[in-house]
Amino acid sequence: DAGITQSPRHKVTETGTPVTLRCHQTENHRYMYWYRQDPGHGLRLIHYSYGVKDTDKGEVSDGYSVSRSKTEDFLLTLESATSSQTSVYFCAISTILAGEETQYFGPGTRLLVL
Amino acid sequence: QQPVQSPQAVILREGEDAVINCSSSKALYSVHWYRQKHGEAPVFLMILLKGGEQKGHEKISASFNEKKQQSSLYLTASQLSYSGTYFCGTEVSGGSNYKLTFGKGTLLTVNP
Numbered sequence: 001d002a003g004i005t006q007s008p009r010h011k012v013t014e015t016g017t018p019v020t021l022r023c024h025q026t027e028n029h030r031y032m033y034w035y036r037q038d039p040g041h042g043l044r045l046i047h048y049s050y051g052v053k054d055t056d057k058g059e060v061s062d063g064y065s066v067s068r069s070k071t072e073d074f075l076l077t078l079e080s081a082t083s084s085q086t087s088v089y090f091c092a093i094s095t096i097l098a099g100e101e102t103q104y105f106g107p108g109t110r111l112l113v114l
Numbered sequence: 115q116q117p118v119q120s121p122q123a124v125i126l127r128e129g130e131d132a133v134i135n136c137s138s139s140k141a142l143y144s145v146h147w148y149r150q151k152h153g154e155a156p157v158f159l160m161i162l163l164k165g166g167e168q169k170g171h172e173k174i175s176a177s178f179n180e181k182k183q184q185s186s187l188y189l190t191a192s193q194l195s196y197s198g199t200y201f202c203g204t205e206v207s208g209g210s211n212y213k214l215t216f217g218k219g220t221l222l223t224v225n226p
Contacts, residue, residue, distance in 0.1 A: 042218040094212040105155040
C-alpha cells in the first residue's frame with residue numbers, strides 16, 4: 001500500500017478555525033501531493049513537495065499552506081477554515097507501481113467546515 | 115489545463131462494453147488511468163507513455179493516440195466490480211515534478 005496514511009480521517013470544525021491535516025509515509029518517497037476532491041470537479045492539486053522544505057503551489061492553493069520539515073510528513077494547513085473548504089482531501093506520493101512511475105493515494109480525510 | 119473526459123456517466127448491463135475518452139488541448143507526456151469506488155481513494159489502473167501505445171490486461175485496456183492528445187479506456191464484458199468513477203490524469207510534455215492534472219471523471223454503473 002506504499003505505506004501512506006492520513007490523519008485525521010474525519011474532522012468537523014467551525015468557520016474561522018485553523019486546521020492541520022497530516023500525511024505520513026514510511027518509504028522515503030521524494031514527491032508528495034495534496035489534492036481536494038469535490039463533486040463535479042474531480043481531483044484538484046492544492047500544493048506539492050519535491051523534497052524536504054521544497055514545496056510549490058498547485059491550481060487551488062488560496063487559503064492553504066503546507067510544510068515538509070522531514071521526508072515522511074507533509075502537512076496541509078487551512079489557516080482560517082471556510083465552508084468552501086469542506087471537501088475530501090487526498091494525499092498522494094509519486095512511486096513505482098507495476099513498473100511505472102505514477103501517483104499512489106492515501107485513504108483521504110473528510111473535512112466538514114460548519 | 116484540465117483534460118476533458120467523456121462521457122460524464124454511463125450505465126451498462128453486465129457483459130456490455132464501454133469506452134471512456136480523455137482529451138487534451140496540449141500534447142501530453144503521459145496519461146494515467148484510475149478507478150475510484152464510492153468513499154475510497156483512487157486506485158491506479160495503468161499508464162500510457164508512448165504515442166500509439168495500447169496496453170492493458172484481460173478486459174480493461176487503454177490506448178494513447180499518435181498525437182498524444184487523447185487516450186481511451188476500454189472495458190469489455192463488464193462486471194459488477196467495474197462500477198465506480200474513472201479518472202484520467204495527464205502530465206504535459208515538458209512538465210516537471212510528476213504533476214498530474216485530472217479530468218472530472220466518468221461515473222460507470224454496471225447493473226445485473
